[in-house]
Structure formats: structure tokens, C-alpha cells
Amino acid sequence: MQADLSPVIAATTHWLTRAFPPSGGALAAALCEVQARQAVTVAAWLRYPTAMDAALVGMAGPGGSARLDWVTGADSADDRDAEEHAWRSWVDEVVASWAACLLTDPDLAELAVAGIAEGEHTTGTPTVFRRLLAPDATDRHAAALLRHPDLLASVAELHRGELLDRLGSNEALVA
Known part of the structure; x- marks a missing residue:
């Protein structure tokens, strides 16, 4: 079983940076990708x-980018070949939505980073998210x-309520 989320993280990051591209040259592209990642x-x-959750999504797959493409208006590319579609199948709609929430709400990003501090993914490894938290x-x-x-907004609002519930945010009561 694969307990690694790297295919989901890579594909979802790639989708976000294609849907909302960087402003500028190579350095801007790298900085934009780091923030998205x-x-x-x-x-x-x-x-x-948990590792079990990651293994299950590795086996079942995350669902793909079809709805995200539709929501953002990027679904009109009829000439996509199999290689183009392959990475899109690893995009996770909920992860993309939650990432959009974190990128646009600094307080929510702080809460989310605090929320993963005790999780299985960060055990034994200090993780720094400076470009997300303090760009x-x-x-x-x-x-x-x-x-x-x-x-x-169209991407962030898809699953914002679930993110607020997961984080136990009081904002969930208002949303």
C-alpha cells in the first residue's frame, strides 16, 4: 500500500499553478509553486x-480535476491526450479547495498549520511553511x-465548510 501523498500533492499543486499562474518569469513561477505546494x-x-488515510487514497485515487476545471472554466480543452489526463486524475478537489482557503485567509492558514503539528505526517520532522504563513x-x-x-472564491467555497469543521473553527457556525 502506498502511504505517500506526493502524487496528490504534486498534481493538485500543478493544477492550482496552471489555473492561477504566476505573475512574472522563472523566479515568480518557482515562488508561486512553493506557495501552492x-x-x-x-x-x-x-x-x-493518518498513514492509513493516505494509503486508501493511494489505492482508490482522489477523484480528479473535472469539477474544478468546470468551476474555473478550464474544462473546454477537448484536445487533451492521455498524458495530459493522467496527472489530472491525481488532483484532489477537496485538497485544492482547502488549499485555496489557506492561500486567501492567513488566519485560517495559521490554524491549519497548528492543526497538523501533532499529526502523523509531521512526527519527528520540524516543518516550516513560511511562504504560506508569512509571504x-x-x-x-x-x-x-x-x-x-x-x-x-469559486474553488475555496466548494469545501470551505468542511475545512472549518475539521479545524473546529468558530467561523464554521457563521458560514
Whole structure:
């Protein structure tokens, strides 16, 4: 059994950075990807908190990007070949939605990182999510689309309530 979430994290990160591309050149692309990867990693660790959860999603698959593509208007590419579709099948809609929430709400990102601190994924390894939690001006410029609350709203709202429930946030009562 595969207890590694790296295929889900990689595919979901790739989807986010394609749907909300960086502003600028190679450095901006790298900074945007790091921010997306950190948000997706936190979201994946929250969604699949145990090795058993990770192994099960590895066996069953996360569901793919079809609904996300539809919500963002990226579903019109009829010329996708099998290779293009293969990575899309590893995109996790809930993880993408939760990552969008974390990228656009700093307080929620802090709460989420605190929530994974005691989980199985971080045991024995200090994990730092600086670019997610404290992006500097260069990070923000590079990921202007990726961190824009209005642009990510359609993705973030898909599963925001579940994230708030998972984190035990009082905001869940308001939402």
C-alpha cells in the first residue's frame, strides 16, 4: 500500500499553478509553486491525517480535476491526450479547495498549520511553511492570482465548510 501523498500533492499543486499562474518569469513561477505546494501539503495532511488515510487514497485515487476545471472554466480543452489526463486524475478537489482557503485567509492558514503539528505526517520532522504563513512582497507579487480571494472564491467555497469543521473553527457556525 502506498502511504505517500506526493502524487496528490504534486498534481493538485500543478493544477492550482496552471489555473492561477504566476505573475512574472522563472523566479515568480518557482515562488508561486512553493506557495501552492505548501498550501496543498497542509490541506492534504489535514484531509488525510493518518498513514492509513493516505494509503486508501493511494489505492482508490482522489477523484480528479473535472469539477474544478468546470468551476474555473478550464474544462473546454477537448484536445487533451492521455498524458495530459493522467496527472489530472491525481488532483484532489477537496485538497485544492482547502488549499485555496489557506492561500486567501492567513488566519485560517495559521490554524491549519497548528492543526497538523501533532499529526502523523509531521512526527519527528520540524516543518516550516513560511511562504504560506508569512509571504513577503516578492511572494505576494509572484502569486498575485493564486492568492486573490475573489479569483479563488469559486474553488475555496466548494469545501470551505468542511475545512472549518475539521479545524473546529468558530467561523464554521457563521458560514
